[in-house]
Amino acid sequence: MTEKPTIEQYLKNIEARDFQPFKCVDCGTVIAPPSGTCYSCGSNKMEWTRVSGKGTLVSFTVIHIASDEFQEEAPYFIAIVELEEGTRVTGRLQGFDPLKPEEVGIGTLVVLDYETGKSGKTYLAFRPE
Ligand SMILES: [Zn+2]
Numbered sequence: 001m002t003e004k005p006t007i008e009q010y011l012k013n014i015e016a017r018d019f020q021p022f023k024c025v026d027c028g029t030v031i032a033p034p035s036g037t038c039y040s041c042g043s044n045k046m047e048w049t050r051v052s053g054k055g056t057l058v059s060f061t062v063i064h065i066a067s068d069e070f071q072e073e074a075p076y077f078i079a080i081v082e083l084e085e086g087t088r089v090t091g092r093l094q095g096f097d098p099l100k101p102e103e104v105g106i107g108t109l110v111v112l113d114y115e116t117g118k119s120g121k122t123y124l125a126f127r128p129e
Helices: 007-015 068-073
Strands: 022-024 046-048 054-063 076-083 088-093 109-116 122-128
Touching: 007 122, 054 088, 076 109, 088 109
Parallel strands: 088 122
Antiparallel strands: 022 046, 054 076, 054 109, 076 088, 109 122
């Protein structure tokens, strides 16, 4: 895509299961969730980029009181994952038992995935590589 990235299009891409972060034209920093301003250099020149979908688990928490979207699946993990390209994204972590959080290791390799909430909306998720 060559048009200037917008948050609207970013969300539409997730809906289409085609995650694409922004990339700073000036310094190459990969940015997601999208921001109009580069975290690194302050530039506002953004373009679309692609990521491998591979990342490392940085942090997680267990959600017991869930939003409507995933209420029936609580408890579940919400994770922060650092993608290979350096940006950090949040999503539900699949493939582990939320009642045994001690079995989830920080630094675990995960891959980006998608899932659908109760409303039919698509969300980012992660599962073990
Ligand atoms: Zn930059």
